[in-house]
Amino acid sequence: MDLISSLVDGSHVMDALIGSSQKKKKAKISIATRWRSIVSISIMNGARPSEPADAGASAGAEPTQPMSPALEDISFSDILADQWKTPDTSNFQDQKASDGSQVFYYAGDSEKTTPVDAATGFMKKSVSSEGEKQMLLEGKTGDSPVSADDEDEDSPYDIVRCSVSNKDNPELYSLTFRVWVLGIIFTGILSFVNQFFFYRQNQLSLGGSVVQLLAFPAGYVMSRTLPKRTFTTFGWKWTMNPGPFNIKEHVLISIFATASSGSPYAIDVVTIKKIWYKSDLGFVASLLFILTSQIMGYSFAGLTRQFLVYPAAMIWPATLISVTLFRTFHEIQNFGSRMTRTKMFWMCFTISFFWYFIPNFVAPALSYIAIMCYMAPNNVIVHQLSDAYNGLGMLNFTLDWSTISSNMGSPIGYPWAMACNLFAGFVIVMWIITPIGYYTNTWNTGNLPIYTAHLFKTNGSRYDIHQIMTPDQHLDEAKYGEYGPVRMTFQFAMSYGIGFAAIITLLVYIGLHYGPEIYQRVRQSRSMDEDIHMKLMRKYDEVPHWWYIVLFVITFTTSIVVCEVYHMMPWYWVIISTVVPLVFTIPIGIIQAISNQQPGLNVITEFIIGYGMPGNPIANVTFKVYGYITMTQALNLVSDLKLGHYMKIPPRQMFIVQLAGTLLSSFIELAVAYWLMNTVKNICTPEGYPFTCISANTFYSASVLWGLIGPGKLFGPSSPYHPVLYLFFVGAFLPVPVWYLQRRYPRSFWQHVNVPVAISIAGAMPPMPAASIVNWFIGCFVFNFLIHRYRNTWWQRYAFSLSAGLDSGVAISGIIQFGIFAKAKMPQWWGADANHCPLAADGGFLNRPLH
Template sequence: MASTQPVPARQDSEFTDDIEKKVYASSDEKPDYVDTTTYSEDGLEELRLKQAEELEARLASGAADDSEYLVKDAHDVSIKVLSTRDDYELPVVTFRMLFLGLGFSAFGSVLAQLYYFKPQTLSVSESFLLIVIYFIGKAWEKCLPSHGLFRYINPGPFNIKEHGAALIMAFTASSSATAIQVISVQSLYYDNQLNPGIAIFTLLGSQLIGYSFAGLLQEALVYPSICFWPSVITPATIFQALHFDGGLGSKRTKIFWILFAGIFCYEIIPQWIFPVLTGVSIFCLVDHTSSVIRNVFGGANNNEGMGLLAVCFDWNFIGSARLYTPLWTQLNQDVGIVLTYILMCAVYYGNIWHGLNFPFMSQAIFDIDGLFIPCTNITEQYNQTAILTDNKFDPVKYAEVGPAYFAATNAFATISHVLCFYWKELLPFFRMLNPWNKTVTMTHDEHYTAMKRYEKVPKYWFLALLAIAYGMAQATDYTGKSNFTWWQLTVILFLSSFFTIAYCTTSAILGYSQFSTQLDGFYSMIGSYMAPGDPIANMYAALYGSQPTVQGIALLGDLKLGQYLKIPPKVNFLVQVMGCIVGALLNYVMELSIVSQQRAALLTVAGTRLWSGQNAQSFNSNAISWGALGREMFSPGKTYFMVPVALAIGTVPPMIQYALHRKWPRNIFLKNFNTSIVLQYSCDLGVGVNTQVNTSMTLGIISQYWIRNRYPRAFTKYNYIVAGALDGGTQVISFILNLALFGAAGPAVPWWGNDGKYSADRCLAPA
């Protein structure tokens, strides 16, 4: 490792002059990839790494001036906020790492699947796993002997690479896979109990396709510094603070634990004792009876309202995303949210698509003849099963029942188009697919340079994995009675690969990945034309369309985290594949047990205090509405024909903006304004709790603009560690409260401060 001794401070301009091809996330004037025929690859990369280490030493010692602390772009984040340090001799694949990784993979996957069928949904967060694994790893280090044969069980200090590899394995497994929804819905509603082997291979195939996509994309979306993956900066910072900063003697570590403990204690108040802190709305406190005030200014309950001008004091909803998401990404999101306020009110109160007949916010579908009862917000829902014969659409029955309608504010759709602005970042990927390509590209990233000592994962590993996963998917489609043919699966996966590239690019560069419901709807719409009238085939279209993209983003982020932590690539491959397999197997075991034992409770609308089929019911309703009714709702001349038209329209604004940017390339607004994000966020508030929106918008501007520019030293040292501490403490106490009080592991425990007479913000409660 090159020397890290301090050297005399140098100005940013001198640093830039030495590295003439340095790349910034906000600039497209200099390429991130340089042809190696012009420059000496090893010499230039080693020079950059040495300068990054020297800068890191100055920043750590306090010898740097404010201009050096200032974070201006993705490259600055990667070398000023994070260390390029690599302790090469540290063991990674140890018994301790495998035990913790597999143990928490089992814990996370079982828990995620258990709470999929609970009234109170709970997810296992990355910050929660990071903290718990750290505590147990350090206890292991201190309590077990490390001499003699015990050195294989306890190989000394619990190091950053063991910790990181165990977390990546556990977090890969800690979710309820989309395939579980398909399996459980087929069992519950279509009397199709899949063979265990078919079910497991369906789970593995759908997830490993996403991992294969991620592996093939890493050359373009993991190695370069411009792809800095904002969402993983916070966990990477926590890792380095815990393992590199010298324990509790470090100021950053002290701040982390103080804030962690403080938010842990504080969150009991808004989450249980006084949930009014979830959303303080002056308008709702003044008037508890107006549905208009609730729709516009309320939002502390699910599907309540837009939360305009409300203030949130609950970090569980605010979250740290605005502390690490780049400023221009946030500003584009904010513009889209402002449009949402206007569009939702205009569509609903303008009675577009008969909006006034239905609830202001809802994900259900309704019968136009269902009477809207004033002051109750109740409308009769659409009788979905009455239009099916043998689980397929029956036009005769449909003619008797009549058309279906969405609540008006849930009818917007759009698609992001990133090819115009990010074609340079995608170019290495397309070059890589060309077997005759002779051009070798050099990736400018100091963390990548430090990782070059480790052997890469061969590309054919991912290609072989993709072929195996594709074979699994084709086989299980036919043996699992999916009604989804080989060509339909192939077309869906081709589309999925395109969207995976596009959305992974925005996640890597802009930190933007809020798209899952839009993609589900898109693939369901495509499926409704591929297999009209077939809800089961429609579920498989959504599964193989969106799951690879969701999985690809998660796994690419972990690959970048592994690069920041200097985990050898083959070890990263090992722990991610192990996490996928463990998660799939235990997801299925838990689903099989719960569905067989709690079938009656899961099939009821209300469920019980311990079990609920609400998630499966929602997934099935979506499949019926798109699969059975897709052509009746979205074809030309039908009520919602503008929804598919909007997909085509959504590709036009980025092209217009790019043309204007080419004409005026120095205009900062045209360079950074992102029409895809604006359009995506123009339909962002149609579901969920919304009172945190205004608070998080303000927090993001304070952090990413005011503190970053006015106090660069404090921002570089503490911004991301504060984000991690607040998230970690909140998620640990949320986990405990869900288990103990909110009905996730038993009956809910009420409190006089949250009696349910009104919404949490004291607005008129939605029925």
């Protein structure tokens, strides 16, 4: 999933954004306003910004209606409170605007007099310059910090000019009391929810979009209700409410909450040691292990700023989506309709909250409706083809939103073209290659299930690793020879091979499509003068390098101590593991900053430690955490630093909130993990449903295959799985014919084919249930094709609010149900049985009656 996230989260964002890169800069503010408002829509449509987002519009034509209101039509009704729909003119001071129209100023806030049209409730444009307008929109007044000579200066790249403002007000307050309160609250919520669902069958995850959506009305309410009194603490003056909630506070809250809100990779190590290897690392050691792997990445992020953040050529396209969303909240609000985005969120939240009681507790059968299994309840092959978890998911549908969004994320967040690429890769591998290989008994896998991450003996029984381990959890060669080699399903073996191919495919794809551009950008980053954004950021104190060096020294030293004291990995392998991110962070960061695609290093790190320390599973996964995840975390934080750079956030405040968010979220996530592992009976087993830990199961299997057994035995010449290594070479070839066809037929459907995206989905399965991908694609078809094409205005306004509401409702409902029904069970009835394809998990098709 790490590779998929990096590919699809912004795959072809460059293609979507860079369409106008050869066009001249638009001078008129009305056109620039439209660009900012439609950037995210163009991305989701897979269209270039130079093309209309409406499906029926001709190329180059202007949209028949504006994608968003002009700046002067900013509505109060999208804030939060209903009373803003029809302003009560008794609360406003009557004045005359420069154009002679009637204008009212809200008298409730003496420090901010925002002009409002009494008839429409819209802010009235009554400012004399763009700088004043920008500060009015951000809730401040005063002289523009940008000199007259800099008014026309902007980024040298059109795609940045479309989204990022070339103005800043350094007097805007940012790291406020509201940021700390809301940042801590949202960090706690996201960390708890995401870690709680990490162990469940459907791994729902709340992301930054939920924080962006909810922090806006929350900040507004705090600005209207908190006292403005100034307090003095140890000689330091501060206030709960410095004034109107502004965009910089909004950005800091989001970065605070999402710095490390997803389940840390290191928790997988903690989980498998405690559950499978029966060796509890302990809470304190686990916390130090998690913090060192997370914060060490942060130190790498800070030390690479001059290469990956400061140069204008390092664009980081995915951050432009966040910039556009933040500016949409604070600059462009309402079309004037009655239903606001906030109301849509809470309506969807309520419906999702109560409905989830049905598929989660009352009728779990609704989570996966396997039509074929109902028609043929005794047919093994039918069960294998249709089952959600141990089958291929054919004709298996759902009425459970968590099933749709738990593994791939909300389908609304994926461009339709990318969803088609993903599903095409899924169909080719899962519905064509896998059945052919499995039912021809390739590698003698016919006596195993068709789809699972579990490991087996040659006779089809489960593989017990404790039979081949020494007391100190190393491989016992004599016992291994006696017990027999490990076997995995055809599809599981192919997933590793496709993972090999995906890495090479991505590198070749980037070289073919972005090679010249990367070379040009790297040269420009060394010779190009500072752009306007770097000049504006010079007004803020930068974080000294020694801060990051101190962080690195502390985390590196602590990681050596933890690994040595708790026998996780020898100290010299800790040093080697840090060399991997040291070498790869900058080159891979340059690739991601330009193409928005990040080649994964997990296979490389597994190969290095697998050959270097065979027979040691814990050392294998520990090396992978420090070697692979440190770089991934570093690039995630670099992306946040670039977002702060674009939004003109003081760097030292970015440092504080990122570090605080990481510390707080790591503690909460580990506490939730230990709470569940100590209280949920049979956790991480089928009997512990829904806490089956599908990701941890796959991680455990990888630790056995790559660590305990080792790649030498697993893929050596005598192994039946040796041929999957040839997929490295296949991966180098795959993008070439597609690239040629794209150049040969520039107006054909080949322009929408993305080979790395298509094959990456198969490399991530297992652990994802196959039926989850099917239903996710159906959801993407409904929202991002049908509704996006035929109800585009509705989609633009409500799609992400709907997605955030459904995700949040399921998450909160699931936690409450766990607290209420933890020891309760529904009476036995047809709908209470979540598995109507039981034959798929019982074994292979060989030597079994096929009714």
